[in-house]
Amino acid sequence: MGKIVKKQRPVNLDLQTIHFPVSAIASILHRVSGVITFVAVGILLWLLGMSLSSQEGFQQAADIMTGFFAKFIVWGILTALAYHICGGIRHMLMDFGYLEENLAVGSLSAKAAIGIAIILSILAGVLVW
Numbered sequence: 078m079g080k081i082v083k084k085q086r087p088v089n090l091d092l093q094t095i096h097f098p099v100s101a102i103a104s105i106l107h108r109v110s111g112v113i114t115f116v117a118v119g120i121l122l123w124l125l126g127m128s129l130s131s132q133e134g135f136q137q138a139a140d141i142m143t144g145f146f147a148k149f150i151v152w153g154i155l156t157a158l159a160y161h162i163c164g165g166i167r168h169m170l171m172d173f174g175y176l177e178e179n180l181a182v183g184s185l186s187a188k189a190a191i192g193i194a195i196i197l198s199i200l201a202g203v204l205v206w
């Protein structure tokens with residue numbers, strides 16, 4: 078309240094020079110993948126319900142899953158889940174004290190989580206297609 082703020086504060090409008098550290102990217106991805114996984118629960122339960130409703134319902138669900146768009150969505154869901162689990166395990170290892178909480182370990186574990194998720198994503202693609 079009524080604080081005097083210095084008017085000539087340093088300003089950097091060159092957005093090209095601003096880079097997120099890898100741990101920040103890992104953190105944003107963890108939130109985004111958590112939200113995608115949440116929405117995915119609804120989609121997958123809907124598909125499961127349809128497939129269990131009757132023989133025709135099962136056929137309808139199987140037909141839906143032959144389309145490229147549906148496969149792409151399922152691959153996206155599996156990729157988000159894979160990353161969310163990798164990021165979640167990283168979080169829990171830090172929370173339980175198995176990983177040191179410093180910049181070097183934070184960056185390395187973030188890169189490891191992203192790297193493992195990329196490999197799992199490729200495997201998910203092989204599984205879906």
Ligand code: HEM
Nearest residue numbers: 107108111112114115116118161162163164165166168169
């Ligand atoms: C249906 C499955 C899941 C859904 C819908 C889900 C969703 C979410 C969401 C929305 C968040 C909040 C993210 C944020 O606000 O930054 C979150 C956080 C978290 N999730 Fe999940 N999650 C699921 C499964 C899992 C699994 C299997 C793990 C275990 C590896 C896990 C580990 C975590 C952890 C550790 C956090 C807290 C991260 C933090 O402290 O910032 N989640 N989850």
